[in-house]
Amino acid sequence: MLHAPQDILRELIYGLNALLLDAHPRPPDGPTVAQTMRRIVDVSGARFGAPALLAAWRDQVDGLDAQMDDALVLIMEELDDQEDPYSAGDVLRLLQLEPFWRWAWDPYPDPEGLRPVSFEQIEARGVSLPLGLRPMLVEAIHSMEIDLFDLHSAQRSLYDQLDEEVFDEHITLAVERVIAAGQAARIPDLPHELQQRAGSARPLGEALRLVQGWKLAPRFDASPDEDDGEWTMRVLERLYRISWVLAPR
Numbered sequence: 001m002l003h004a005p006q007d008i009l010r011e012l013i014y015g016l017n018a019l020l021l022d023a024h025p026r027p028p029d030g031p032t033v034a035q036t037m038r039r040i041v042d043v044s045g046a047r048f049g050a051p052a053l054l055a056a057w058r059d060q061v062d063g064l065d066a067q068m069d070d071a072l073v074l075i076m077e078e079l080d081d082q083e084d085p086y087s088a089g090d091v092l093r094l095l096q097l098e099p100f101w102r103w104a105w106d107p108y109p110d111p112e113g114l115r116p117v118s119f120e121q122i123e124a125r126g127v128s129l130p131l132g133l134r135p136m137l138v139e140a141i142h143s144m145e146i147d148l149f150d151l152h153s154a155q156r157s158l159y160d161q162l163d164e165e166v167f168d169e170h171i172t173l174a175v176e177r178v179i180a181a182g183q184a185a186r187i188p189d190l191p192h193e194l195q196q197r198a199g200s201a202r203p204l205g206e207a208l209r210l211v212q213g214w215k216l217a218p219r220f221d222a223s224p225d226e227d228d229g230e231w232t233m234r235v236l237e238r239l240y241r242i243s244w245v246l247a248p249r
Helices: 004-022 030-047 053-058 064-081 089-094 130-154 164-184 190-198 204-214 229-239
Strands: 003-004 105-108 127-130 242-245
Touching: 003 004, 003 053, 004 030, 004 089, 004 105, 004 190, 004 204, 004 229, 030 053, 053 064, 064 089, 127 130, 130 164, 130 204, 130 229, 130 242, 164 204, 190 204, 190 229, 204 229, 204 242
Parallel strands: 003 105, 127 242
Antiparallel strands: none
């Protein structure tokens, strides 16, 4: 087994969720998911001091890349055929049933297997925002999620769908709060700025709506972190390639 820092699992979940958001309504194909996973392991392995993990995995499994591509073709087709929304946790859950899976996630990996890396090996982010803006965005998202969760829980069954108009009202309010927070930080239209600077066609309101569809699904699993506005913010950071910087004095 390959004992990898649990931080890499987090990056896989957030990064794959960003891929699923950007590809919706069509699911990404298996090779695209596999390529994204390999990139995340390479980059986050370097970031967290374990850059040789992917090479070690290939040493253990002959033809790993082809096996991953083939398995993920079937996994993505299976998930797309089901009625319930699916997220990265479902992709990884099915992938871990494959015989070539070798990962064990360790919150405290052996420090002797880790080594520092130069900043040049870490991928750059696309949109720079002032760090003071982040807690305001998390709070706007979190408030929306709490309200939607309470409304959903008050129904007769967790499998019942919320009224579309009510759902959209809460998403719209969250986007308005994000706009107001951006204006306070002298960013006139923050949602548009995120979308344009990242080169993504996914508007913020659509992204929030899709994530809430995942979160309100009865079988949604937010591991390895808590299911709250912070979780959603971390997915959005990957989708829009956000980096947080200290505001100039």
